[in-house]
Amino acid sequence: MRAYRRNARENLWLALDTLRTHKFRSFLTILGVLIGTMTVILVASLIQGLDQQVTEVAQGFGTRTLWIFKIKPGFNFRLTREERMRKPLTYEDAMAIKEQCPDIEAVGVELFNWGPSFMEVKYRGQEMVDANLDGATPDALRLTNAELADGRLLTDVDNLHRRNVAVLGAEVVQRLFANEDPIGKTILVNGENFEVVGTLAKRKEFLSDTGNDRIIYIPYLTYKRMYPYSKDNWIDALAAPGKMDQAIDEVTGLLRHRRHVKPWEPDNFGISTADTLIQQFRQIIGTVALVMIVISSIGLLVGGIGVMNIMLVSVTERTREIGVRKAVGARRSDITWQFLLEAMTLTGLGGLLGILLGWSISILVRSLFPTMPSAVPLWSVAAGFTVAVSVGLFFGLWPAVKASRLDPIVALRYE
Numbered sequence: 001m002r003a004y005r006r007n008a009r010e011n012l013w014l015a016l017d018t019l020r021t022h023k024f025r026s027f028l029t030i031l032g033v034l035i036g037t038m039t040v041i042l043v044a045s046l047i048q049g050l051d052q053q054v055t056e057v058a059q060g061f062g063t064r065t066l067w068i069f070k071i072k073p074g075f076n077f078r079l080t081r082e083e084r085m086r087k088p089l090t091y092e093d094a095m096a097i098k099e100q101c102p103d104i105e106a107v108g109v110e111l112f113n114w115g116p117s118f119m120e121v122k123y124r125g126q127e128m129v130d131a132n133l134d135g136a137t138p139d140a141l142r143l144t145n146a147e148l149a150d151g152r153l154l155t156d157v158d159n160l161h162r163r164n165v166a167v168l169g170a171e172v173v174q175r176l177f178a179n180e181d182p183i184g185k186t187i188l189v190n191g192e193n194f195e196v197v198g199t200l201a202k203r204k205e206f207l208s209d210t211g212n213d214r215i216i217y218i219p220y221l222t223y224k225r226m227y228p229y230s231k232d233n234w235i236d237a238l239a240a241p242g243k244m245d246q247a248i249d250e251v252t253g254l255l256r257h258r259r260h261v262k263p264w265e266p267d268n269f270g271i272s273t274a275d276t277l278i279q280q281f282r283q284i285i286g287t288v289a290l291v292m293i294v295i296s297s298i299g300l301l302v303g304g305i306g307v308m309n310i311m312l313v314s315v316t317e318r319t320r321e322i323g324v325r326k327a328v329g330a331r332r333s334d335i336t337w338q339f340l341l342e343a344m345t346l347t348g349l350g351g352l353l354g355i356l357l358g359w360s361i362s363i364l365v366r367s368l369f370p371t372m373p374s375a376v377p378l379w380s381v382a383a384g385f386t387v388a389v390s391v392g393l394f395f396g397l398w399p400a401v402k403a404s405r406l407d408p409i410v411a412l413r414y415e
Helices: 002-021 023-060 091-100 138-143 156-160 170-176 220-226 244-258 274-317 319-327 332-368 378-395 397-404 408-413
Strands: 065-069 104-112 119-123 126-136 148-151 165-168 186-189 192-200 215-219 232-239 270-272
Touching: 023 274, 023 332, 023 378, 065 244, 091 104, 091 232, 091 244, 104 138, 104 220, 104 244, 119 170, 126 138, 126 170, 126 220, 138 156, 138 232, 156 220, 165 170, 165 186, 170 192, 192 215, 215 220, 232 244, 244 270, 270 274, 274 332, 274 378, 274 397, 319 332, 332 378, 332 397, 378 397
Parallel strands: 126 215, 165 192
Antiparallel strands: 065 232, 065 270, 104 126, 104 232, 119 126, 119 186, 148 192, 165 215, 186 192
16 A cells, blocks of 8 residues: 555656646646636536525515516516416405415515606605606515615505605615605605605615615505506515415415416416525526536537647657666556556646636626625535546546557667
């Protein structure tokens, strides 16, 4: 065992000496491995960061909350014509869920204009044109874990009497009331005066620092009075502890009945939870990761072919050295391991440089773009280095075997 360790150490030093002697050639050889490993680290760091952020955002809106809309809430990048033409959910649907679903503890409703909308909000000399106006029942804010920063939230009395009161998101407060307390002040929303009764704390959102901070909540019935033709209702329903599956089944059955969906037809509405949103995102990002892994594998393959070519050249250049080693008693296994260790050292060094470069770029991305999360998982570092060394082992095998099979007499005569 001691002799084996000594031989391995000597072969490693020989490999490092060869790399030191041919620095530029070695760098060009490991360039493909470096790029492939760097890509693995970068992709893993972005996926890890995005996954953490999506999980935090989704769970921040409530782990027991059901989000119910006419289309399935989540990452819907392309809608079918049938989805776009669906009949909206109604306030009465929400009240039916509250009354007829035993495993639902509370229900909130939000009313808004579907599609792009521009809301003009003014306070003295300050103005916003990109605020989002929502009509909400009091329970809607509670069920989405809206955190109160100052003042109060909307009440049933506000809603019943259609009061012109508003609760502002953090960015609205920052842009309209930079140096004063907004509570009790009057803002102008699309020509109507609203008294500010509360403000919300900053809320984190996917790939954004502002989150829902450009939101202005007014009572549901006030919004209905202002925009009588708005029909898109978003329903939040709180499932009883440990009853999430039962709650989903109850809501699904009730809405299918109310929306006259035949038994063989699919749902014409969507229900999501924090868990389903996270799973949906992971399916999407898994496909992206697969594509990136294929791309990085091409870099590793190119690097491996380069290593094999350079090792074959090295065997030719060092034919006389191999003959001398064999003449003084070196075994075929010694020669094989000498060249294998050299190839593995070459690609292992490329892997380490790729890991360091990928890690540095990940930190730089996080510094320059705070909304773009990145976190390098340790498993990606271990996997990147292991794959890099394995590339050297696989592509260095043929040159190593070729070197070990050289006839020592022929090798000594080689010029």
